[in-house]
Amino acid sequence: MIAHLQRASDTASLLSYLYGPGERGDQAVARLIAGDGHGAPIELLAESGSLPYLAHALDAPVERLGARAPERPIWVCSVRSDPRRPDLTDSQWAAVARRLVAATGIAPDGDPDACRWIALRNQPRQVHVVATLAREDGSLHNAYRDAFHLQTECHRIAGELGHLPTVPHPIPRAQESHVPTPSITITAEPSGSVSAKGAGDDLSATLLRHAGFQQIEDWYGRRHRLPTTTQAADRAAIATHAAEMLRAARYGVDLDPSLDTTRMTTPANPLGPYNAGAELLRLTDQIRAAKNGADLRQAVDHLLHPEHGALERVREALEAACEQITDLDDEAYPLADRFGYAAEFVSSAQSELVDSDSELGHVGDSQQSPAETQTHSPKLADPQSAALATSPTAARARVSSALGGGVADAGAAVRPSQVPGPRTR
Secondary structure (H helix, E strand, O other), X not given: OEEEEEEEOOHHHHHHHHOOOOOOOOOOOOEEEEEEXXXXXXXXXXXXXXXXXXXXXXXXXXXXXXXXXXXXXXXXXXXXXXXXXXXXXHHHHHHHHHHHHHHHOOOOOOOOOOEEEEEEEOOOOEEEEEEEEEEOXXXXXXXXXHHHHHHHHHHHHHHHHOOOOOOOOOOOOOOOXXXXXXXXXXXXXXXXXXXXXXXXXXXXXXXXXXXXXXEEEEOOXXXXXXXXXXXXXXXXXXXXXXXXXXXXXXXXXXXXXXXXXXXXXXXXXXXXXXXXXXXXXHHHHHHXXXXXXXXXXXXXXXXXXXXXXHHHHXXXXXXXXXXXXXXXXXXXXXXXXXXXXXXXXXXXXXXXXXXXXXXXXXXXXXXXXXHHHOOOOOOOOOHHHHHHHHOHHHHHHHHHHHHHHOHHHHHHHOOHHHOOOOOOO
């Protein structure tokens, strides 16, 4: 069971998409299965023709905040179950939604000032939970570590449902002999020669001779050494080849790092063919070298940029691997799902760190202006405004004006591809 968390800015556009046919026309008729509107009749408003009123009912606490309202106040959590397991019923999905909003603090059990939320289904094996971050008492829900709490609770629920794979118990062997692993040391001596010590049996001696070592037997015992005529450029290659053969034969080999060609890379590309890893290594050094919050923010932006950041590129690569596996082999959907789940985990990490750039810029600040430290008391709406929170007449006027000028913003707030759905096969 995987939870995908994201934020949106327009509740009406989000609900229109969730209740619509979907990007590929694969969404069924949406149905509300749970929710809490704190007096707002969300059950009666959850129809395609009443979606603007439902959106207004959810947004009422946010509208009361006025200028203190966040830019993206809508909390969207899409939960998917294992496609190899039977689907849950609406009542079971409703119980899952209640546990998730309680685990994250969106709507703890018995909290009269919790956030307003709904849970709806429009496809098999998944549920969408939509909530507003504004609480009834005028405060804002702290979304820090929501993604972690969601995945932890999903793992717990999957275990209770029996959806987690069981680890097979190892079959005990009747007999198992423990043979100590011989150890062989290959070193570069100060004279420039290369010697191998510890090879006292015939098999290791044969492997070393095959690699190019000469065998010497005297009163010191059996030893192996490269010929003195061996070119300096060939010594490391021969020593590395000998170590690989010995390790394949299950010998323990201590190879001098100066003779290990697998560790030899150029300074321009310290990770060889793994250029992406080299770039992330350079970025890690840049983060560690940050001297203030501004430098740290600039460095971390290479990770968190919503379009060109490293996390976004990793997510795209995992999704591409998932799709390519399905295209190459229709029967390999379990492996494709694993890459899809990994992509959603990366997306959850992006959601966890959303809007953190502004906080990074203030890291290390020892002083704050009085305007920044001043505590603002929440401005509560007057009784008339509270009564109009769910008024269809007032809602119709606001929604019509909002939809007339904010369609472009609504489309950018929640892209259809960000609301995940199960792949059809």
